[in-house]
Each structure stands twice: as C-alpha cells, then as structure tokens.
Amino acid sequence: MDGAIKQIMGPREWGMLLVLAVLWGGTFFFVEVALRDLGPLTIVALRVGLAAVALHGLLLAIGRRMPTDPRALVAFLGMGLLNNVIPFSLIFWGQVQVTGGLAAILNATTPFFTVLVAQVMIADERATAPRLAGVVLGLVGAVVVIGPGALAGAGENVLPELACLAGALSYAFAGAFGRRFRRMRIGPLETATGQLTASSLMILPLALVVEQPWSLPLPTLATGAAVLGLALLSTALAYNLYFRILEAAGATNLLLVTFLIPITALLLGALVLGEAIAARHLVGMAVIGAGLALIDGRLIRLARGVLQRAGGASPGREAVLDWRRRAVAAE
DSSP: SOOOSSSSHHHHHHHHHHHHHHHHTTTHHHHHHHHSSOOOOHHHHHHHHHHHHHHHHHHHHEEEEEEEEEEHHHHHHHIIIIIIHHHHHHHHHHHSOOOHHHHHEEEEEEHHHHHHHHHOOOOOOTTOOOHHHHHHHHHHHHHHHOOOGGGTTTTHHHHHHHHHHHHHHHHHHHHHTTTTTHHOOOOOOHHHHHHHHHHHHHHHHHHHHHHHHGGGGOOOHHHHHHHIIIIIIIIIIHHHHHHHHHHOOOOOHHHHHHHHHHHHHHHHHHHHHHOOHHHHHHHHHHHHHHHHHHHHHHHHHHHHHHHHHHHHHHHHHHHHHHHHHHHHHHO
C-alpha cells in the first residue's frame, strides 16, 4: 500500500469511476424527492446513518473487523467531517434554494479546488499544464451538458451558491485528507464504514435539535424509497468505490467523477425515461472527454512517442546523420 499514487488510470480505475458517476448521478434526484417531506439535515443523517448500518452488517457478514486504535478513530472523524457532514449539509441546504442543474455545475468545480489543494498538500499530484487545461475543458463541458440556461439564475441566491461552492472545496480537502488511510493500511471498506459511522455520530444530534423531524408529517413511500436509494446506492456502495479509487489513483483523478455525473444523469434519463439527447449534449460530452484525456495524459504521451519515432526515422534526419558520419571519417 505504500508508495506514490499512479497518475494514469487503467481500465479498472476508469470502470470504477464510471460506476461511481452513475451512483452519484442519482443523488440529486433522490435529494429532490426527499426534500418534499424532510429537512436537509434529516436527509443527511438518514443517508449516512443507514449507509453505516449497512456497511457494518457487510463487515460482520464477511468476518472483518474495524480498526479501533485512536489514530484511526481520529482519522475517521476528520474524514467524516470533510467528506460528509460539511459538504452534504451545505449542498443540501443550497439545493433548497437553487436548481438541481446549477447545484450540479457548482459541484463540478470540485476538480478545480482539488488541483489547488493537491498543489499544496500532495507531493505526487502536482498540477501540470495539460491537467489544468483538462480541468477547464471538463468544467466547460459540464456546463454545456447541463445547459447554459442553468447559469441564468446564478447570482440571485448568493449564499446558497456559496454554500455549494464551499461544499465542493470541502470535498477537495477530503480527497487530500483521505490519502492517509492508505499509509495507515486501512482498507477501503473499513474506511468507508468508519467515515460514515463518524458522520452519523456528528450529524444526528444536529438534525434532531435543529429540525426536530419527529414533528413532521409521516413521509410518503416515494420519500422512503428515495432515502433508501440515497443511503444504500449513492452512499454505502458509492463510498466503497470512492476509497478504492482514491487508494489506487489519487485525489485529483478520483474527483474527475464530478465531470462524469452530468453525462451519466443524461444517459440514464435517455435510457430509463426516454428523454431526448440534444446536439449540445453530444458536444458537451465530447468536450468533457477531451478534458479527461488531457488530465489522464495517456494520449499526450502516446502522440509524443509517435512523433519522436516518426522524427527518428525521417529521411531528412537519416541524411544529416549520414553526412556527419562521413565528415568524421574524412577527418
């Protein structure tokens, strides 16, 4: 588990990233449904609490135990605060007052913040010009896919919008902070379980005091189904994948998922709901793809290698080398 994180993701990491994008792509839908009957803090508490129970049950079923040393417990608390309590609360509160599309665009700023945080905090994830250009392209593509119209209301609800941006910044710090679990030799499943357990302990009292959910009308069946989907799919399963990708590919590569979420949401809408895909959607997906290729760096290295090989075998170069050899022999 020791050693530097690899900067180029393989098929396995890209596959996990796509699955994570699908799981997190449903988050905005689940939250919009649940907000009809429940407050944002109550949704956060149910989300992390039910997910923690499910993961503890899984660990028990497969015969694995959670670490109990103080360093691990403190790390779980820090990760839960940065990756769940702060961003969930801020983004859910913000989503009460801004559209889901604008919230998704603001969430897509996470790789920007991650590049900045990694530049300061992570030695083996320094920013490069192609990576920065890829981040810019990815964000532009996300705006195109979601629809520039989602930005029309930007600036009207400044505090909720700033809350969503602050949540994205917290995710970036969480990506850097989460690298320590690899060094501590704590597996992804145990890390996800510890993070969600810590989050539950922090958010539950806050939700009970602030929102008093027992005083609300009984939630509908649709709300219950949305909360279960949010907890089991978009949280328990998703965070197991999250920590696996973080362990293998690093924070910057991991949080590229925020560029893929709009694409998976669009494709799910087309496949499940029969929604139409417009030309701008295809353009936006192409721009996001170009951004991801730049960030990954594989295509750039491949093109550079082809050019170098072509240059090395060019007739002009061979003629110059032959002239030099003859000149040396004549001397």
